[in-house]
Amino acid sequence: MINKTELQQQLAALGAGYRQQLAHELPELLQLLNEPLSDRLRQQLEQRLHKIAGSAGTFGHAELGEQARTLELQCREQDNLSLLHKHLKYGIGHMQRLLDSTQSDQPATPKTPELPGSVMSAASHRIALLVPNNALSAQIGNTLGSFGYQVHLAEQIPVAGDDQQPDYDALIIDLDPLPDARATLQQLAQQQPTQPLPLLAISSDNSFELQLLAVRAGASGFFSKPVDLTALENRLENSLNSHQQSPARVLVVDDDEQLATRYLTVLSAAGMRCEHLQDPTLLLHTMHRFQPDVVLMDINMPSVNGAELARLIRLHDSWLRVPVIYLSAESDSTRQLAALLQAGDDFISKPISDQRLLTSVTARVQRARSISQALSRDSLTGLLKHADIKEQIGLECERALRQQQPLSLIMLDIDHFKRVNDTYGHAAGDNVIRGLANLLRQRLRKLDRIGRYGGEEFVALLPNCAANDAATVIDDIRQSFSQLLFSGPEGTFQCSFSAGIACCAAPDWDATELLERADQQLYAAKHAGRNRVILEQR
Numbered sequence: 001m002i003n004k005t006e007l008q009q010q011l012a013a014l015g016a017g018y019r020q021q022l023a024h025e026l027p028e029l030l031q032l033l034n035e036p037l038s039d040r041l042r043q044q045l046e047q048r049l050h051k052i053a054g055s056a057g058t059f060g061h062a063e064l065g066e067q068a069r070t071l072e073l074q075c076r077e078q079d080n081l082s083l084l085h086k087h088l089k090y091g092i093g094h095m096q097r098l099l100d101s102t103q104s105d106q107p108a109t110p111k112t113p114e115l116p117g118s119v120m121s122a123a124s125h126r127i128a129l130l131v132p133n134n135a136l137s138a139q140i141g142n143t144l145g146s147f148g149y150q151v152h153l154a155e156q157i158p159v160a161g162d163d164q165q166p167d168y169d170a171l172i173i174d175l176d177p178l179p180d181a182r183a184t185l186q187q188l189a190q191q192q193p194t195q196p197l198p199l200l201a202i203s204s205d206n207s208f209e210l211q212l213l214a215v216r217a218g219a220s221g222f223f224s225k226p227v228d229l230t231a232l233e234n235r236l237e238n239s240l241n242s243h244q245q246s247p248a249r250v251l252v253v254d255d256d257e258q259l260a261t262r263y264l265t266v267l268s269a270a271g272m273r274c275e276h277l278q279d280p281t282l283l284l285h286t287m288h289r290f291q292p293d294v295v296l297m298d299i300n301m302p303s304v305n306g307a308e309l310a311r312l313i314r315l316h317d318s319w320l321r322v323p324v325i326y327l328s329a330e331s332d333s334t335r336q337l338a339a340l341l342q343a344g345d346d347f348i349s350k351p352i353s354d355q356r357l358l359t360s361v362t363a364r365v366q367r368a369r370s371i372s373q374a375l376s377r378d379s380l381t382g383l384l385k386h387a388d389i390k391e392q393i394g395l396e397c398e399r400a401l402r403q404q405q406p407l408s409l410i411m412l413d414i415d416h417f418k419r420v421n422d423t424y425g426h427a428a429g430d431n432v433i434r435g436l437a438n439l440l441r442q443r444l445r446k447l448d449r450i451g452r453y454g455g456e457e458f459v460a461l462l463p464n465c466a467a468n469d470a471a472t473v474i475d476d477i478r479q480s481f482s483q484l485l486f487s488g489p490e491g492t493f494q495c496s497f498s499a500g501i502a503c504c505a506a507p508d509w510d511a512t513e514l515l516e517r518a519d520q521q522l523y524a525a526k527h528a529g530r531n532r533v534i535l536e537q538r
């Protein structure tokens with residue numbers, strides 16, 4: 001991701017290019033007015049003014065853009081051609097003067113947009129622990145360590161560095177031993193950066209007042225004592241996930257190359273992945289290849305209009321969840337509504353400021369992602385549902401065969417889970433399921449696929465991973481899981497799981513029965529006494 005200075009330089013270069021283009025375009029428009037105004041000429045002028053009206057504001061020439069919009073409307077509505085001719089001549093001359101009044105070596109650059117916090121990679125998260133009680137801090141440290149977090153003990157509130165980026169990803173704080181918990185929370189509230197990092201507070205004081213102070217300090221979790229450690233880890237993971245999502249993917253469909261480049265520069269600088277599509281005939285191919293989270297669509301393009309393209313996207317079930325936002329210089333609200341009725345989700349009128357563009361796209365992506373998550377993910381664990389993980393098995397097998405790489409499939413089942421439910425209750429059982437799901441997610445790689453296959457049964461797919469390596473990884477996770485302490489009404493308890501592994505690899509690439517083969521190994525592990533991993537021998 002580029003920094004603020006680089007972004008400013010890039011925007012300044014784009015602004016200079018745009019200014020140069022206007023410096024050619026305006027005299028050309030004036031030249032056209034040397035001829036009498038025909039219907040064809042009037043149409044041509046309307047289109048060219050429309051383009052300026054939609055872009056000038058974005059490049060910092062707001063007044064010039066408004067003048068272009070007024071003239072565009074006059075081209076559309078004024079029947080008296082000689083009067084129109086006079087208005088156009090005067091108006092375009094005024095635009096020329098406005099352009100001249102901005103220094104060519106200092107292009108009118110709009111305010112640089114605020115960049116959201118940096119997007120983290122999948123690397124293990126660093127957690128600062130301000131928990132002076134040794135026993136509690138050891139319990140939390142051990143549990144989080146099992147989940148793969150790097151835990152650091154802090155003696156005082158970690159202070160953000162000069163660049164406002166603290167060297168930890170989340171803070172867990174026990175308020176009880178502090179001399180003044182309220183003052184500490186107030187101090188935290190004051191030093192919050194624009195995008196606060198996850199904060200989890202622990203206290204035996206459950207009062208409304210303290211919880212409110214915690215919220216003001218940016219807390220995303222509040223835990224009473226005794227602390228339910230797996231619930232704490234679960235909240236930590238959710239907070240980190242919403243804080244550090246993978247970059248948004250934005251497809252910009254616009255025939256105006258300069259404007260599209262500016263959108264791409266602004267959005268990319270905020271960490272988004274962007275593509276510009278100029279040739280509408282490549283739309284379906286690009287959607288398929290790039291898989292955008294959101295499409296920004298121009299309305300008026302030479303060969304096809306944006307509403308038609310939005311309808312084309314909506315013909316396909318797999319893209320129903322992708323929002324289409326029209327970015328258009330169309331100011332007529334009846335036409336805007338007509339475009340929305342055909343397809344599409346929102347309308348943003350050009351010119352659009354960089355900040356508004358960023359905010360609109362970010363909000364749309366977040367909403368589309370949470371809807372998609374709710375539809376395809378299991379609500380208890382956030383893992384893929386049965387049908388989705390089965391689909392992934394098919395896709396990953398095809399990919400493994402194509403790339404001639406091994407693919408390991410692991411089936412896991414929690415041992416004697418009925419007994420857990422019967423002894424500690426269904427809610428405690430749910431906590432165990434969630435704990436195993438989080439452990440798998442934290443310890444496996446980003447490219448691995450994990451699904452909840454049945455009640456307490458899970459499937460993990462490890463691409464480009466040989467059977468022996470998969471066995472080592474999952475056995476390590478098995479040991480960590482068996483050491484986790486879960487909380488029930490009668491006190492704490494521990495659980496274990498059994499796992500079976502099958503792999504398709506050279507020279508045998510048969511992937512069709514992979515799931516069944518892993519299931520047989522799982523059955524063998526249960527039969528051999530549980531709490532073990534059995535690898536298919538071939």
Ligand SMILES: Nc1nc2c(ncn2[C@@H]2O[C@H](COP(=O)(O)OP(=O)(O)OP(=O)(O)O)[C@@H](O)[C@H]2O)c(=O)[nH]1
Binds near residue numbers: 416428456
């Ligand atoms: N708490 C909770 N329990 C569930 C859920 N889904 C399934 N279960 C329970 O999981 C238990 C599974 O029990 P069994 O299939 O008999 O197996 P087990 O007791 O785990 O024994 P082994 O697999 O042989 O080690 C059943 O009691 C289900 O009711 C869930 O979402 N939450």
